[in-house]
Amino acid sequence: MSEPLVLNGVTVVDTRDGSLTPGMSIAIEGGKIARIAAPAGDGGVDARGTFAVPGYNDFHCHPLNAADPEGSLALMLANGITGFRQMNGTPELLEARRLGKLMPGADAPELLEMAGEILTGANASSVDAVVAEIAKQQSQGADFIKVIDVRPEVFFAGLAESTRRNLRYIGHLPPTVNVAEAATAGMRSIEHLGPKDAVLLGCSTEEAAFREAIAANPPAGPRISGPIPAGVMMRAIASPLMATPPSEFERYQRVIDTFSDAKCRALAAHFTACGTWHVPTLTRIRTMSLVDDDGYRNDPKLRFVPVSMRQMWEELALEFPQRIAPAARETLARLFAQLCKLVRPFKSAGVSMLAGSDSGGTAAWCIPGFGLHQEFDLLAEAGLTPLEILQMTTRNGAEFLGRTASMGSVEAGKDANLVLLSANPIASAANLHEIAGVVRGGTYYDAAALAALKTKTEHRVAAAGFASKAVGPPCC
Numbered sequence: 145m146s147e148p149l150v151l152n153g154v155t156v157v158d159t160r161d162g163s164l165t166p167g168m169s170i171a172i173e174g175g176k177i178a179r180i181a182a183p184a185g186d187g188g189v190d191a192r193g194t195f196a197v198p199g200y201n202d203f204h205c206h207p208l209n210a211a212d213p214e215g216s217l218a219l220m221l222a223n224g225i226t227g228f229r230q231m232n233g234t235p236e237l238l239e240a241r242r243l244g245k246l247m248p249g250a251d252a253p254e255l256l257e258m259a260g261e262i263l264t265g266a267n268a269s270s271v272d273a274v275v276a277e278i279a280k281q282q283s284q285g286a287d288f289i290k291v292i293d294v295r296p297e298v299f300f301a302g303l304a305e306s307t308r309r310n311l312r313y314i315g316h317l318p319p320t321v322n323v324a325e326a327a328t329a330g331m332r333s334i335e336h337l338g339p340k341d342a343v344l345l346g347c348s349t350e351e352a353a354f355r356e357a358i359a360a361n362p363p364a365g366p367r368i369s370g371p372i373p374a375g376v377m378m379r380a381i382a383s384p385l386m387a388t389p390p391s392e393f394e395r396y397q398r399v400i401d402t403f404s405d406a407k408c409r410a411l412a413a414h415f416t417a418c419g420t421w422h423v424p425t426l427t428r429i430r431t432m433s434l435v436d437d438d439g440y441r442n443d444p445k446l447r448f449v450p451v452s453m454r455q456m457w458e459e460l461a462l463e464f465p466q467r468i469a470p471a472a473r474e475t476l477a478r479l480f481a482q483l484c485k486l487v488r489p490f491k492s493a494g495v496s497m498l499a500g501s502d503s504g505g506t507a508a509w510c511i512p513g514f515g516l517h518q519e520f521d522l523l524a525e526a527g528l529t530p531l532e533i534l535q536m537t538t539r540n541g542a543e544f545l546g547r548t549a550s551m552g553s554v555e556a557g558k559d560a561n562l563v564l565l566s567a568n569p570i571a572s573a574a575n576l577h578e579i580a581g582v583v584r585g586g587t588y589y590d591a592a593a594l595a596a597l598k599t600k601t602e603h604r605v606a607a608a609g610f611a612s613k614a615v616g617p618p619c620c
C-alpha cells in the first residue's frame with residue numbers, strides 16, 4: 145500500500161471537455177484519489193505549473209512477450225503509461241496471472257486485460273476447432289479473443305461463439321472478410337485499421353468487384369496454418385509485408401485509386417451504429433511500410449532495445465529494398481497515407497477509438513513506451529485535436545472496459561494513476577510528451593525517478609544483451 149501523497153498547486157485537466165481547474169491539491173490515499181480541493185497549507189509535492197491528466201493507456205502492446213518484460217514495462221511507466229492491454233497471452237501467462245505471479249517488477253503499469261493465444265489457422269482451422277479453442281481460452285481466464293488469420297466461415301463462427309460467451313472479439317480482418325459484415329455481427333474492435341486494405345476495401349467504389357475477385361482467388365501470401373519455427377515467426381511478424389506478392393500490391397493501388405469519401409463516411413457511420421471500436425496504431429502501420437527508414441535505424445532510443453532484436457530489425461531494413469520493388473514501396477507509402485486519412489472522418493462520425501503502439505514484441509522499430517508517444521504525433525498529423533488524442537489514451541479506455549468508476553478522469557474516488565505534464569496538453573498534442581511526474585497506484589515518480597527507470601533499463605540491455613527468447617508468439 146502506497147504512503148499518503150499530496151500534489152499541491154496542480155491544474156486538473158477534465159478529460160470530458162478539456163476544461164482546466166488551476167491551483168488544486170490532489171490528496172491520494174491507499175492508491176486512490178481521496179479528494180481534490182484548494183490547497184490547505186504547505187507540504188506535499190510542489191506541483192505548481194503542472195497539468196494533471198489520467199495515466200496513459202496503451203491498448204495494443206505486447207510487453208509480456210518481450211525478451212525483457214521488466215525493462216519493457218519500466219520504459220512504459222517512464223513514459224507515463226500506467227495501464228496496458230496485452231494483445232496476446234499464453235496458457236502460462238494466464239496461469240501466472242491467476243496465481244499472482246505475472247508481473248516481473250514493481251515499476252510497471254497495470255495489466256488492464258489480456259487475450260489468450262491468437263486465433264490463426266494453427267489453432268482455429270475449422271468451425272469446430274475455433275469453438276473449442278474459445279471455450280478453452282475462456283476456461284484459462286482470457287479476457288477477450290484475438291483473431292488475425294482464419295477463413296471467413298471460421299472468423300464468423302468464432303465471433304458468434306465469443307459473443308455467446310460474453311467475450312469481446314478483437315483483432316485483424318483477413319481480406320476475405322467483409323468489414324461491414326464483421327461490424328454488423330458484433331466485432332468489438334478492429335486493430336491497425338484493417339490491417340493493410342481490409343477496411344479500405346469498404347471505402348472503394350469497386351468494392352463488390354474486389355470482394356468477388358478475392359473470394360475467387362484468396363490471397364496467396366503467407367498464412368499461419370501450422371507450426372512455424374520461432375525465428376521465422378519473429379521475422380514474419382516484425383516485418384509482415386516483406387513476403388507480399390506483387391498482385392497484392394497491385395490491389396492496394398487500385399483500392400486507393402477507387403477510394404470514395406462518401407463510402408468512407410457511410411462505413412464510419414456503420415461502425416458507430418454497430419459500436420465497433422478502432423485502434424489505429426498508425427505508428428505500427430508506418431514502421432511496416434517504411435522498414436528501411438533511416439530515422440528508425442539511427443534512432444538513439446534503440447539503446448533500450450535488446451541487441452538481438454536490434455540486429456534482426458537492421459537485417460530486415462537491409463532486406464526490405466531488395467525484396468520490395470520501388471513501385472511497391474511507393475504503393476506502401478500511399479497506403480499508409482490513405483489509412484491516416486481515415487482517422488479524421490471516423491472520429492467526426494463518432495467512431496470510438498483507442499491509442500495503441502504494438503510495441504513490446506518483435507514489431508520492427510516499435511519501442512515500448514516511446515511508441516505510444518509516436519502514435520500521439522501521428523494522430524495529430526492525421527487531424528485529431530489534442531483533447532481527442534488525450535481521450536483516446538485515457539477516458540475512452542475506461543469506457544471500453546466499463547471502468548469509468550475507477551479510471552479515465554482525475555476525480556475523487558478514482559485510481560491514483562496520473563501523469564503530471566509541464567505544459568498544457570489541451571493547447572498542443574506535443575505537450576503530452578512533457579512529463580514532469582507520474583503517479584502509479586499512489587506511488588509518485590518525479591522526473592529524476594523516471595529518468596532512473598530509463599537508465600536502469602539501458603544498463604540492463606547493455607550488460608545482458610538479452611537473447612531474443614520471447615514468451616509465446618511475439619506479437620501482431
